[in-house]
Amino acid sequence: MSKKVGFMLVNKEYTLDGIRSTLGLAVENMFSYAYVMYNELPELSDYHRENIDWVRDMEGEVYTTEDANVEKHGLTKITLEEIGKQLRDLDIIVPYGIMRSDKS
Amino acid sequence: MAKSLGIFVTSPQNMRHIMGICKAAKAKGSKVKVFFSWYSVHLTKCPNFLELSKLVDDISICVDSYKNAGYDPADIPPGLEAKKMATQAQHGEIIEDYECYLTL
Amino acid sequence: MKLLHVYRSEANDDVKKLVEIVSEGRECQSFNLNVESPDYDKLVDMVFTADQTICWW
Numbered sequence: 697m698s699k700k701v702g703f704m705l706v707n708k709e710y711t712l713d714g715i716r717s718t719l720g721l722a723v724e725n726m727f728s729y730a731y732v733m734y735n736e737l738p739e740l741s742d743y744h745r746e747n748i749d750w751v752r753d754m755e756g757e758v759y760t761t762e763d764a765n766v767e768k769h770g771l772t773k774i775t776l777e778e779i780g781k782q783l784r785d786l787d788i789i790v791p792y793g794i795m796r797s798d799k800s
Numbered sequence: 801m802a803k804s805l806g807i808f809v810t811s812p813q814n815m816r817h818i819m820g821i822c823k824a825a826k827a828k829g830s831k832v833k834v835f836f837s838w839y840s841v842h843l844t845k846c847p848n849f850l851e852l853s854k855l856v857d858d859i860s861i862c863v864d865s866y867k868n869a870g871y872d873p874a875d876i877p878p879g880l881e882a883k884k885m886a887t888q889a890q891h892g893e894i895i896e897d898y899e900c901y902l903t904l
Numbered sequence: 905m906k907l908l909h910v911y912r913s914e915a916n917d918d919v920k921k922l923v924e925i926v927s928e929g930r931e932c933q934s935f936n937l938n939v940e941s942p943d944y945d946k947l948v949d950m951v952f953t954a955d956q957t958i959c960w961w
Contacts, residue, residue, distance in 0.1 A: 720888025780925025
């Protein structure tokens with residue numbers, strides 16, 4: 697049975713690569729989800745935009761707590777509580793990289 | 801009985817933990833694989849990276865991350881085989897083939 | 905379901921909230937890596953006996 701994996705992306709220095717890692721497991725036939733928390737994505741290159749599209753094409757999703765990421769990049773809005781509930785159903789949880797120093 | 805252990809490394813800050821956990825796991829007879837991605841590839845330049853590569857059963861890095869970090873892929877870190885300059889599929893291997901999973 | 909929470913640094917409010925939700929109704933243990941000399945031997949034993957380990961930042 698395909699594993700379910702969630703990447704928690706809390707630091708803007710790590711977020712775009714975390715989405716690349718999310719795609720990396722999606723292509724390995726896993727259900728792969730990214731949670732972009734408390735950081736805004738920069739302007740996206742075609743490469744990064746395609747990564748997000750491919751994650752979705754492979755039954756994954758890129759969620760975010762930030763309205764700006766929903767408005768600018770079409771990510772799917774989620775709250776911290778909803779993330780917690782989703783994490784309960786995952787086989788692997790990946791707190792990615794290092795924690796941001798603050799919420800800015 | 802010792803289980804197999806896969807470690808996915810994404811932080812450049814945890815070399816002492818990686819060494820400590822790998823030494824403890826190997827002392828218990830565990831099979832250990834470590835995969836380095838994104839900024840964690842800077843850890844390949846730590847003086848004890850060679851010791852780590854000899855200690856564990858399988859060690860690999862994300863070659864795209866290595867390039868992004870400014871390193872030349874022809875400059876293969878000590879203890880690594882060229883084929884271990886690899887892709888995110890290594891992460892998938894950790895999840896599928898190892899009983900226990902850690903992110904550092 | 906036996907869950908192990910490993911902390912690489914001091915947990916902030918967001919992490920505490922997620923841990924609370926994920927842990928509800930489950931048997932949980934925790935291990936703090938953010939100390940001078942972590943007992944790695946003990947940690948590995950805990951990882952081997954857990955069904956799932958989450959290494960928070």
